[in-house]
Amino acid sequence: QPDIKNLKDEMEKQLPGSTYALLTDISRTAERTGSRVYLIGGIVRDLFLERPNDDIDIVVEGQGIDFAGHLQADYGGTVKMHETFGTATWIHPSGLYIDVTSARLEYYDRPASLPDVELSTLSEDLYRRDFTINSMALCLNPEVFGDLVDPFNGQADLRSKTIKVLHNLSFIDDPTRILRAVRFETRFDFLMDKQTESLALNSMARMKDLSAHRIVEEMKRLFKDENPPGTIKRLFKLRFWQQFGVDDGNAEQSYIHAGQLKTFYEIHKPPAGRKARWFNYFAIPFFTSRKMHLMHQFSLTKRNHKFLQDLRSLSDIQGVEQVRQPGAFHRFLKHYDDEAIIFMIAKENMENEDVITTYLKRRVDMPVFLTGEDLIQEGMKPGPHFRGILLDLEVSVLNGEINSTDEALDWLHEHHIQQD
Ligand code: ATP
8 A cells, every 4th residue: 555645635525624624724824924834643643544533733843822823813712822831722713722832842851840842843743752653744834735744654553553652762751651552552453563562561660650640541531432341451461450459360350340331331321420430440450359449549539439438338238139120229229329330230240230220210310209398297207217208208209109299198198197
């Protein structure tokens, strides 16, 4: 297959019309101001792979901030400057965000301070990126619009489905790149080449030097991506989990659990927030190895803490397998969050999954037909037994046996008031 040298046609064909129009606008401003301007990063890669992406990142040879100002002058919108880094974000009137960077070099030998920034050429900018497939650029100036700049031959690596670093110190400079490599591997069904994989293995111990926050950010991106079970497995192979106290022996079980969890989400489409799902996958290896306490090193949110607590007590609950009515689950599970419940049933691969899902769906917007106040109104003496009565009522509502306040009152009189 001959190398592609210009991608103008692909850009026109694949990008949304508004994105393409924006690029031609940027092209005109480049011409007017005599700046050399490039489209870079994930969007270039994804044009080759024919995957949708309209994240516009541009690099300017010269001052990125000035160029963002020119774009604003020509087409409106607003500019947000990040002066320390010589970058700016142009917020187009349509609401699109366009990141504008100066071609620059970063030095990694001053870890305590912000990176020193120095203007330089495009190739040097590309050289500080992560992988060859992400280090391609497209010229945006009119006479060369769509011309490919590919100094590390990313095009060939895209063709052979290979993730390759640009130099041997890449993972030492930034260990999060190992996690990025895994993300691209599993997403595109690519593989690191031998050299990159052995560098990843050799640098894995550095992962512990990263702040918990950075690891968590990468985990979110990894486990929101397309193949969480594959990701978990790959991270065992690269000895990621092992750095944090999980043993090799847990790989297979973790992979199976993650697969069942993924299937559960796909089949049952439970209401639980998509935003929190990544954490369930992240927790699996720690859960499998019975080392949930190790997760506390990842500065967790309140919601994460509740999840861990729920898992701990859910492990002890007996008898859930026999339940056949949605409401009956409520007696066991009322106080537990959806995510923890789903995590446990996916692990057990239980036969009554459907009933549980119905329970979770119904409890989201369970109507409240009676409160303690209503019971008093009906002449009952307040006390701790109210709690039991209201729970019984909820169970019947979740079973679909009570559907209105009138029915709830009838139920109350039949079951409780006579005996009072
Ligand atoms: P996605 O489709 O997941 O957004 P992306 O490649 O667009 O993937 P971003 O995280 O948005 O990923 O990064 C944009 C570009 O910035 C990448 O293509 C890469 O060139 C560069 N980049 C991002 N993070 C790093 C890093 N840690 N080290 C080096 N280069 C990076």
